[in-house]
Amino acid sequence: xxxxxxxxxxxxxxxxxxxxxxxxxxxxxxxxxxxxxxxxxxxxxxxxxxxxxxxxxxxxxxxxxxxxxxxxxxxxxxxxxxxxxxxxxxxxxxxxxxxxxxxxxxxxxxxxxxxxxxxxxxxxxxxxxxxxxxxxx
Numbered sequence: 001x002x003x004x005x006x007x008x009x010x011x012x013x014x015x016x017x018x019x020x021x022x023x024x025x026x027x028x029x030x031x032x033x034x035x036x037x038x039x040x041x042x043x044x045x046x047x048x049x050x051x052x053x054x055x056x057x058x059x060x061x062x063x064x065x066x067x068x069x070x071x072x073x074x075x076x077x078x079x080x081x082x083x084x085x086x087x088x089x090x091x092x093x094x095x096x097x098x099x100x101x102x103x104x105x106x107x108x109x110x111x112x113x114x115x116x117x118x119x120x121x122x123x124x125x126x127x128x129x130x131x132x133x134x135x136x137x
Contacts, residue, residue: 011035012045022065
């Protein structure tokens with residue numbers, strides 16, 4: 001059973017706001033088919049939301065393109081953008097440092113394994129008649 005119109009409107013409104021790009025009713029219906037919303041229900045919900053002023057639309061001939069209202073989104077100021085850029089560069093520097101540390105640790109691990117393999121080979125060649133049982137964990 002498809003959801004009621006109020007529930008459909010809520011689902012469609014959330015989808016439009018999440019996508020934040022121009023959409024037509026077919027795209028909305030295709031994307032929301034997992035909720036049981038068909039094209040006619042999507043079209044009715046979109047028209048109802050547009051009439052209520054929750055979304056906007058533009059007509060291109062027979063086609064209607066629906067858009068999320070942009071005044072509901074927080075737009076960062078230039079200072080906030082600069083702060084975000086600095087934070088991103090700091091995080092990238094930290095990532096490079098940590099990546100180098102991980103790579104060095106990985107290289108050290110390979111050296112340790114190589115060291116033990118050479119010691120094992122030496123032990124194996126030094127034994128002439130003895131038998132050693134080695135358990136690998």
